[in-house]
Amino acid sequence: MKILVIEDEPALLESILAYFTGEGNICEHASDFALASEKIAVYNYDCILLDLGLPGGEGLELLTKLKQLKKRDGVLIISARHSLDDKLAGLDLGADDYLVKPFHLSELKARVSAIVRRKNFDGDNVIHFNEMAVDVSAMKINVKGNHVILTKKEFDLLVYFLSNRNKVVTKNAMAEHLWGDEMDLSDDFDFIYTHVKNLRKKLLEAGSADYLRSVYGIGYKFGDI
Template sequence: MKLLVVEDNEHLAKNTRDFLVREGYICEIADTADAAREKISLFQYDLIILDIMLPDGNGLKLLELIRQEQQQGNVLITSAKNSIDDKVTGLELGADDYLTKPFHLSELHARIRAIYRRKNLQGSNLVQFREISLNTDTLEVTVNQSPMEVTRKEFDLLLYFIVNKNRVLSRQSIAAHLWGDYTEDLANFDFVYQHVKNLRKKISAVKGADYISTVYGIGYKFNDNES
């Protein structure tokens, strides 16, 4: 999962990013509303952690802009202000949750996971697609009820495919989702091909069907039917 932390407190932003990276997320920082707007216009994020009080503007205005432009990423508002009006306004503008500072990073993590389950996984930590089952809490994969050993990147890749089944995913979007936006300047994406190849091989080894098809010149598609 790729996250953007919009926070002007350098110490808090760094601690939050470091914690989330240790938990396996791709995490980037924007310390102003302008920097956040630029990143959001260029890249897709699964979730944006948005501070209300920013040096160059109000985070609620940024949230309003995000929703007006029909950005689909989830938004978790954070603020030292514990005003009920701010909470109500933020939720009415399309925020998915509101967390008052100071907060424990473990609570932030729990809120992130809850939002993602609610919005993308129908509220469950278990993701089932035909014979393939993923547990987002334990990072375990089973195929035909047999365990399949995967790396963290392979788990995230398979989950990304299933959540976006029947959609064509470019190699660039897969790379950015799993490795961050620095990949946009790479000359090629052979490493994406290798990870997809390894994932298909592992699924096949436990008698799973091959749902991943190559879209020539673009990327890959995870189909409801076998390729």
């Protein structure tokens, strides 16, 4: 997928680019308003990551510009402002999602993937991974012709892993993804373990290879062996 990252903080930009590059993704970036509007006008992107506080202009104006250009690029707003007004204004102007800083890169990737899937597959929303076919809209999983039955949390977890394949995903990020970051969870994320264990067992039983491994006790990695 082709992604434009509009972010003025170089360190953050670099991390995002590093995380997204690879696996056939093309990442471009813009760190001020002028450059961003130029790129938006000339190229088409699957998804644009938009930081609202930009030098040279208000990020929300870029959304208006996209609308005027009648482009169908997906837009994910990244903002340091945890403000309901900004969120509503952004979504009203045609943004697809809104993520507040600080965030986990894995969460960002999962959300971008979701936006791109929605934009590109027009209802036929299926993720293919080796012998696995995951129909996100119908919540169905097929492994070598076997139908796998998962709980809602296990399914969400699998989609999250698939969006972040070959990346180490922390338990913290997984917990926040599944339960929301408002939940004020304790720092003990061991209850994630049960879900991961069940998911892995069900996939193995259906005949999939063992793609999940635990990493340093911090998190998990789902990907090619």
